[in-house]
Amino acid sequence: MDLSYWEIKNWFTNVDYTIVGSGIVGIHAALHLRERFPESKILVLEKGMLPQGASTKNAGFACFGSLSEIIDDLRNHAEEEVINLIRRRWEGLQLLRKRLGDSQIDFKPYGGYELFLKDDNNGFAEAQSRMPFINEILKPIFRSDVFSKEVDRFGFQQTNEYLFFNPFEAQIDTGNMMQALLKQAISENILILNQQTVTAYHEKTAGVEVVLGDFSFLTQKLLFATNGFASGITGGEVKPARAQVLITAPIPGLDIRGTFHLDKGYYYFRNIGERILFGGGRNLDFDGETTTEFGLTEKIQNRLEQLLKEVILPGRDFRIEHRWSGIMGMGASKNPIVSRLSERVYCGVRLGGMGVAIGSLVGKELADLV
Known part of the structure; x- marks a missing residue:
């Protein structure tokens, strides 16, 4: 990238938190980090023109599992695990509604x-x-x-x-939801760069080097919110x-x-x-x-x-x-992966097709790991 001094200074210098993925999980993580660390510099990188994956492509179901789906889950998961998963989906929906308001997301x-x-x-x-x-x-x-x-x-x-x-x-309006989240992030001085693909990252003594093609920069913490594109960072669990x-x-x-x-x-x-x-x-x-x-x-x-x-x-x-x-x-388990991958790197992925429901909560949990 042929970047100027100004671009490097304002976007890529003294970055505290870099989040990969600007979907439901990534933006909620960024907003929660802003609440916890008001003076921090937060950068969100998105490889698509719009949030890639499912956040702007889903059907807009505010749901937590149909009757037959829950019965099927009980065949493959312990009862307590299924109950906890439904509870988290329900809590996530309430978080989303509380943050944006029902009128903003056209909640019906x-x-x-x-x-x-x-x-x-x-x-x-x-x-x-x-x-x-x-x-x-x-x-x-x-x-x-x-x-x-x-x-x-x-x-x-x-x-x-x-x-x-x-x-x-x-029902919700998926487009309204993501627009509202992105507007909130921008109003909270969260930097969002689209069409940026992270090709590698390397932990250093002073932080994490994030590589974007032929350019790299340093961030203190790196958070992945890439859901269906996360197989490379989770060892195939997604x-x-x-x-x-x-x-x-x-x-x-x-x-x-x-x-x-x-x-x-x-x-x-x-x-x-x-x-x-x-x-x-x-x-x-x-x-x-x-x-x-x-x-x-x-x-x-x-x-x-x-x-x-x-x-x-x-x-x-x-x-x-x-x-x-x-x-x-998806994965063998329907439980999301919210984990610390190393000293400075974290991920919140594998939403099991329930991103609208559980995405807000996973974003918060991801930010809470930091």
Whole structure:
């Protein structure tokens, strides 16, 4: 980089904290560091034009797990671990709402629903039988039952006539949320540089040398908030998971309001006004979707369109207006990794597809490690 004296002096000299990643976790970490260290110099580096990964590409679900997803988690995690994870997701959502305010993020408490395809009788039966137990273990967090069974009033086809309803779930506007966070960071004198890729870092006696291509600078502490792109710094404990999404043009008279889950959360849809946003399907090709490359595949997009036509909007005319993808961070465990990698280097990654919910809390926990 051909930098001037002024640029080096103002942006890259006497840096106290450098955060890699300007998504939900990175900006929350920066804001929390500012609260703790008011006079510090905080620099955020972002490799994309906008926050890369999932922070501006997600579906805007303020959720903490569908009924079948929680049941599935209990097969792979201890009960106490699952309860704690849901508690942290719920606390993270409250942190996000408190920091930004419901109007800023267009918080809409429509509730969440889970539907089951007719050929998934076993899944529905298990969810119905396990619902009282799940409600019981979650009662200390929510003070009331989370899940209840309701008759489908939305006109879905090829599904069970009953849905499971969760009144604590809501929608947010992902774009508004990230814009508000970035504005807050700038107002707090946090420096943000986009299209900067950290190619290496080296711990020195006086700090950490951060390498950006052919340029390097020194920072006292280095924090990684790169989620799905973090496999290199966590020894493979984080695996990228691509999520493909589409959105329709406005559908006049659309009477679907809420957030909806299908197939253990592998498919999800919601309304945005009179549009339907629909995403998921990585379970059709786990290997192919374990990638840091953005992109769309015919197999998954065709399945999303098929479910739209046959299940969600049967008999309705609609047009797909836009498609995109995002990169999430997954692993063998759904618990986020918030850890100190060395004396001066830290990371807060592996959000398990629940960045909107748990990202605020992980950012705070990451800053608290310093």
